[in-house]
Amino acid sequence: MLLGTLIYGFVNSTILALVAMGFNLTFGISGVANFAYGATYIFSGFLVWILLNSLGVPYFFSVVIAVICAALLGFLIYYVVILRVKGLALSEVMATFGLGLAIMELFRYFDFVGFRYTLPVFFDGSISIGDVYIDYQRLAIALIAMALTLFIYLFTHHTRIGLAFRAIAQDERTALTFGINSDRIGALSMAFGSALAAVAAIVILPLGTIAVEGGYDVLINALAVCIVGGLGSTMGILVASVMIGFAQTFTANYLEPHWMMLVSLIAIAVVLVVKPSGLFSHQKELEERI
Amino acid sequence: MLKVNNLMVFFENALALNDFSMEVKEGQIVGVIGSNSAGKTTLMNTLSGLIVDMRIKEIRRGGERITLYGKILFRDEDITATGPSERVRKGIVLCRERHPIFPESDVFENLKIAGYLQKRSMVLEMIQYVFELFPALAQLKSRKAGFMSGGEQQMLAIGMALVARPTLLLLDEPLLGLSPMMQNLLVDAVKSLRAKAGITVLLSEQFARPVLPIIDFGYILENGMLTLTGTGEELMENPEVKAAYFGV
Ligand SMILES: Nc1ncnc2c1ncn2[C@@H]1O[C@H](COP(=O)(O)OP(=O)(O)OP(=O)(O)O)[C@@H](O)[C@H]1O
Numbered sequence: 246m247l248l249g250t251l252i253y254g255f256v257n258s259t260i261l262a263l264v265a266m267g268f269n270l271t272f273g274i275s276g277v278a279n280f281a282y283g284a285t286y287i288f289s290g291f292l293v294w295i296l297l298n299s300l301g302v303p304y305f306f307s308v309v310i311a312v313i314c315a316a317l318l319g320f321l322i323y324y325v326v327i328l329r330v331k332g333l334a335l336s337e338v339m340a341t342f343g344l345g346l347a348i349m350e351l352f353r354y355f356d357f358v359g360f361r362y363t364l365p366v367f368f369d370g371s372i373s374i375g376d377v378y379i380d381y382q383r384l385a386i387a388l389i390a391m392a393l394t395l396f397i398y399l400f401t402h403h404t405r406i407g408l409a410f411r412a413i414a415q416d417e418r419t420a421l422t423f424g425i426n427s428d429r430i431g432a433l434s435m436a437f438g439s440a441l442a443a444v445a446a447i448v449i450l451p452l453g454t455i456a457v458e459g460g461y462d463v464l465i466n467a468l469a470v471c472i473v474g475g476l477g478s479t480m481g482i483l484v485a486s487v488m489i490g491f492a493q494t495f496t497a498n499y500l501e502p503h504w505m506m507l508v509s510l511i512a513i514a515v516v517l518v519v520k521p522s523g524l525f526s527h528q529k530e531l532e533e534r535i
Numbered sequence: 536m537l538k539v540n541n542l543m544v545f546f547e548n549a550l551a552l553n554d555f556s557m558e559v560k561e562g563q564i565v566g567v568i569g570s571n572s573a574g575k576t577t578l579m580n581t582l583s584g585l586i587v588d589m590r591i592k593e594i595r596r597g598g599e600r601i602t603l604y605g606k607i608l609f610r611d612e613d614i615t616a617t618g619p620s621e622r623v624r625k626g627i628v629l630c631r632e633r634h635p636i637f638p639e640s641d642v643f644e645n646l647k648i649a650g651y652l653q654k655r656s657m658v659l660e661m662i663q664y665v666f667e668l669f670p671a672l673a674q675l676k677s678r679k680a681g682f683m684s685g686g687e688q689q690m691l692a693i694g695m696a697l698v699a700r701p702t703l704l705l706l707d708e709p710l711l712g713l714s715p716m717m718q719n720l721l722v723d724a725v726k727s728l729r730a731k732a733g734i735t736v737l738l739s740e741q742f743a744r745p746v747l748p749i750i751d752f753g754y755i756l757e758n759g760m761l762t763l764t765g766t767g768e769e770l771m772e773n774p775e776v777k778a779a780y781f782g783v
């Protein structure tokens with residue numbers, strides 16, 4: 246039982262990290278908290294489903310199209326909505342949250358509800374570690390989360406756009422003096438973050454069904470991880486994912502599975518009361534933000 | 536090369552620059568001297584186009600109104616409304632006041648970021664040039680910029696502006712808060728920029744003493760207004776300038 250809880254706790258941590266990654270990236274670079282993030286996640290899931298099942302597009306292309314569409318959606322939301330209220334944090338949150346609500350509830354309105362909305366796993370089957378069985382999909386999630394972390398690090402340190410991301414995150418006005426266009430980079434960071442939401446959806450959703458409520462859970466989990474870790478700090482995200490991930494799994498296994506989301510909500514509430522800047526924000530002063 | 540005609544800049548209702556005109560000729564080193572809040576930074580931000588961006592962002596935020604009158608001509612082209620990245624492309628590069636660097640990036644990465652608009656091979660070439668100009672920086676290549684001293688940061692900031700390949704380099708108070716030795720080093724560097732790389736320089740300073748000897752032409756700015764102009768020597772001989780700006 247304990248070994249199983251530890252393994253599933255670890256997998257759950259990587260799921261949380263994967264879910265928080267895109268939200269954190271956009272915030273770290275442009276300072277925008279994208280509350281349409283959960284909606285983007287669900288949108289990508291349904292889009293893959295529609296491409297696969299209604300249009301008969303092969304899996305690989307469905308996935309690629311969904312990631313590109315999510316990125317475009319993020320880019321558009323930034324240019325059409327966020328830029329008009331940029332700098333007014335409350336308006337940014339209201340606008341993105343409102344849009345997210347509209348997207349998610351539209352799916353509900355058009356009857357995207359039920360058990361038939363599932364995405365295929367990458368590989369069927371499972372392996373055993375000791376006497377604990379774990380399916381290949383969960384292993385794939387852990388591997389992909391780690392690979393993406395590495396990819397983001399390499400991208401932000403070794404590409405032109407990535408370096409511009411880091412510049413805008415650190416000092417927007419100075420970045421402008423080198424010809425870096427802050428609006429374009431902000432929109433690209435939103436596109437990148439939304440694409441990550443799509444990747445998370447494609448990897449994680451095969452574990453269950455695609456449901457509108459899942460969008461709210463994803464947003465809450467991403468917020469919980471980012472708030473506990475200190476918004477914008479990569480190290481904080483990883484540590485917070487592990488903390489919340491294990492707390493959730495222990496709660497589900499030893500107390501009550503329904504209380505899993507409660508862990509995230511309590512974590513948000515406690516951290517906001519005790520240390521609103523996040524548990525790891527003190528390390529952020531001279532540390533990577535993205 | 537650069538002509539500024541009757542420039543006026545308002546922040547809300549406060550006048551930061553009042554009917555200011557100036558000219559920078561190709562190959563010159565020109566200085567703008569003024570005490571605190573004279574309007575030096577406002578002028579530099581206006582010339583680099585930052586103010587165009589500030590203005591747009593203020594409008595989005597529904598805050599302070601920035602108003603601009605007058606004309607800026609660069610190589611006879613009106614650039615008054617041109618944004619900052621377009622001006623960098625044209626060769627106007629600003630090094631902002633108080634050593635603006637990216638504190639969480641190391642020296643090499645700072646220089647790479649500055650080469651955003653340049654070709655990769657050109658960036659490496661320019662970084663090599665910066666390391667020749669400031670050998671001390673080459674030693675600190677992988678040091679986090681936030682951990683460097685003020686003087687080191689200022690060398691880096693100027694180096695970064697150079698990687699963006701200016702034809703007109705704007706330096707806002709490059710000597711601020713530096714030791715006399717460091718000031719001399721930077722002044723020599725500016726002279727060599729003009730002599731060896733053919734870069735035209737417009738710099739602003741509070742204190743006249745270190746810069747008057749190297750400038751071809753100077754403008755004295757007080758409360759946003761032009762009060763005196765002249766060549767470096769003329770200004771150095773001027774008793775008013777001596778009284779007001781030579782107390783280091
Ligand atoms: N963003 C702004 N909003 C409102 N007022 C401003 C703004 N920027 C500058 N000012 C005002 O414009 C005037 C000129 O300021 P500026 O920063 O150009 O002076 P400066 O010569 O660079 O001074 P310093 O030597 O202190 O750097 C000041 O009175 C300042 O208060």
Ligand SMILES: [Mg+2]
Binds near residue numbers: 575576632708
């Ligand atoms: Mg100033």
